[in-house]
Amino acid sequence: xxxxxxxxxxxxxxxxxxxxxxxxxxxxxxxxxxxxxxxxxxxxxxxxxxxxxxxxxxxxxxxxxxxxxxxxxxxxxxxxxxxxxxxxxxxxxxxxxxxxxxxxxxxxxxxxxxxxxxxxxxxxxxxxxxxxxxxxxxxxxxxxxxxxxxxxxxxxxxxxxxxxxxxxxxxxxxxxxxxxxxxxxxxxxxxxxxxxxxxxxxxxxxxxxxxxxxxxxxxxxxxxxxxxxxxxxxxxxxxxxxxxxxxxxxxxxxxxxxxxxxxxxxxxxxxxxxxxxxxxxxxxxxxxxxxxxxxxxxxxxxxxxxxxxxxxxxxxxxxxxxxxx
Amino acid sequence: xxxxxxxxxxxxxxxxxxxxxxxxxxxxxxxxxxxxxxxxxxxxxxxxxxxxxxxxxxxxxxxxxxxxxxxxxxxxxxxxxxxxxxxxxxxxxxxxxxxxxxxxxxxxxxxxxxxxxxxxxxxxxxxxxxxxxxxxxxxxxxxxxxxxxxxxxxxxxxxxxxxxxxxxxxxxxxxxxxxxxxxxxxxxxxxxxxxxxxxxxxxxxxxxxxxxxxxxxxxxxxxxxxxxxxxxxxxxxxxxxxxxxxxx
Numbered sequence: 001x002x003x004x005x006x007x008x009x010x011x012x013x014x015x016x017x018x019x020x021x022x023x024x025x026x027x028x029x030x031x032x033x034x035x036x037x038x039x040x041x042x043x044x045x046x047x048x049x050x051x052x053x054x055x056x057x058x059x060x061x062x063x064x065x066x067x068x069x070x071x072x073x074x075x076x077x078x079x080x081x082x083x084x085x086x087x088x089x090x091x092x093x094x095x096x097x098x099x100x101x102x103x104x105x106x107x108x109x110x111x112x113x114x115x116x117x118x119x120x121x122x123x124x125x126x127x128x129x130x131x132x133x134x135x136x137x138x139x140x141x142x143x144x145x146x147x148x149x150x151x152x153x154x155x156x157x158x159x160x161x162x163x164x165x166x167x168x169x170x171x172x173x174x175x176x177x178x179x180x181x182x183x184x185x186x187x188x189x190x191x192x193x194x195x196x197x198x199x200x201x202x203x204x205x206x207x208x209x210x211x212x213x214x215x216x217x218x219x220x221x222x223x224x225x226x227x228x229x230x231x232x233x234x235x236x237x238x239x240x241x242x243x244x245x246x247x248x249x250x251x252x253x254x255x256x257x258x259x260x261x262x263x264x265x266x267x268x269x270x271x272x273x274x275x276x277x278x279x280x281x282x283x284x285x286x287x288x289x290x291x292x293x294x295x296x297x298x299x300x301x302x303x304x305x306x307x308x309x310x311x312x313x314x315x316x317x318x319x320x321x322x323x324x325x
Numbered sequence: 326x327x328x329x330x331x332x333x334x335x336x337x338x339x340x341x342x343x344x345x346x347x348x349x350x351x352x353x354x355x356x357x358x359x360x361x362x363x364x365x366x367x368x369x370x371x372x373x374x375x376x377x378x379x380x381x382x383x384x385x386x387x388x389x390x391x392x393x394x395x396x397x398x399x400x401x402x403x404x405x406x407x408x409x410x411x412x413x414x415x416x417x418x419x420x421x422x423x424x425x426x427x428x429x430x431x432x433x434x435x436x437x438x439x440x441x442x443x444x445x446x447x448x449x450x451x452x453x454x455x456x457x458x459x460x461x462x463x464x465x466x467x468x469x470x471x472x473x474x475x476x477x478x479x480x481x482x483x484x485x486x487x488x489x490x491x492x493x494x495x496x497x498x499x500x501x502x503x504x505x506x507x508x509x510x511x512x513x514x515x516x517x518x519x520x521x522x523x524x525x526x527x528x529x530x531x532x533x534x535x536x537x538x539x540x541x542x543x544x545x546x547x548x549x550x551x552x553x554x555x556x557x558x559x560x561x562x563x564x565x566x567x568x569x570x571x572x573x
Contacts, residue, residue: 181442
């Protein structure tokens with residue numbers, strides 16, 4: 001899809017919010033926020049690495065914004081998103097190069113461990129409210145405050161859809177770029193990438209930092225939606241939820257991340273409403289269904305990937321990496 | 326003629342196994358040199374040390390006078406050493422042109438996060454390289470759909486992208502039928518000639534070695550058993566006994 005068409009689509013979805021009922025606005029805001037962080041996981045997954053600890057950057061973004069908002073009265077929604085993205089991104093720039101040399105399960109476990117260390121530190125830090133966290137004020141936009149709840153919800157919906165939409169456009173451009181292709185190459189054979197004169201670690205680190213920026217911005221949205229932050233932002237189940245969305249979406253389509261996030265929120269809300277005691281069961285069955293019938297994710301519904309034609313004979317090739325020598 | 330690669334006293338042990346025992350050899354520029362030896366003789370260990378995949382226990386490896394013994398594969402690639410692999414190391418989910426596009430990205434100083442991967446200039450360069458190997462019609466096919474022999478050629482094409490000073494080919498004709506091996510090797514030599522000044526190839530096929538090599542280095546148990554022109558080395562009694570088994 002051409003970027004201009006995508007921009008038009010983002011504008012249309014934003015304006016469509018005017019027609020949506022209020023309860024749907026907050027649902028869509030959460031879905032857009034979750035899609036943003038899950039998009040980062042998909043960006044990183046293209047290098048063959050999955051982060052089970054994006055909650056770390058989600059919390060870093062959220063806490064960073066909350067602290068600055070309370071200390072200096074920064075309430076502007078756009079400024080808060082920028083601060084959140086910067087906090088997540090800076091942390092990602094520090095951590096990325098340190099863990100880029102690991103791969104597979106070690107990479108995933110390291111990210112999980114780091115997020116849990118952060119969670120533990122937050123719980124024990126009374127200055128940050130400990131396990132209870134603390135509250136922040138209602139966000140404004142370009143000097144306008146929104147006292148009407150529906151207008152406030154629409155403002156947040158609009159900002160989250162626009163930011164997430166532009167992140168999606170940026171990710172689409174990235175996926176098609178020279179760097180995006182090299183990222184796929186790292187996933188397939190990082191040793192060969194090195195033999196071609198490229199740094200696999202640098203490619204993973206940059207993707208990691210991009211994912212952290214998205215996670216930090218997403219943390220800012222979650223904070224604005226709840227107007228409260230606590231260590232749960234960094235907890236492993238929170239991170240797991242984002243991986244859940246990424247798995248549902250697959251890594252073939254940026255749009256799939258938004259569809260998966262919205263689908264998950266709808267399934268969760270309705271199953272919570274009609275089956276309050278067994279909603280997790282419904283959620284689990286939903287995920288099983290997607291894995292069973294759409295193993296390459298929701299995106300495979302509209303992306304007919306040439307990689308589907310991969311023959312079974314190629315599967316052992318990955319095991320041969322380096323064996324040539 | 327000054328050697329492009331100069332190896333002195335190179336040693337490498339894996340526990341009790343001596344994979345390289347005081348190897349000393351000069352590789353002159355502009356030649357085609359074949360490394361021969363039985364399995365486990367130390368040929369691939371030598372290639373792995375020269376390309377930075379393995380660090381030698383001792384000894385020096387000089388590329389045009391620069392010590393590269395402790396450098397990484399990425400660094401040696403950037404200094405001008407490229408290699409292909411016995412089992413082609415390709416990105417099987419990508420097309421042939423995309424594989425070469427990744428290799429072309431490696432020649433730049435920085436990669437673009439915005440410029441399309443298959444920008445016309447990059448694609449043209451990839452197709453031109455495939456053309457040299459007679460594979461232009463395979464450009465848009467995923468590697469997973471290609472036969473082993475074609476993969477081997479693409480693997481070599483990727484190594485050639487950097488226009489290396491020294492190109493190391495690990496068994497370029499292995500897995501190719503007896504009828505096709507000379508045709509394949511002719512294609513490789515023809516395609517490689519404009520860009521790679523010096524070629525070192527590992528091979529077990531003595532017909533290929535005697536036909537294409539200017540010089541042969543025979544390995545046995547981590548040592549160099551013989552080093553010279555093909556006719557001399559392949560008729561050497563020790564080489565016939567330990568390496569070729571009398572085969573010519």
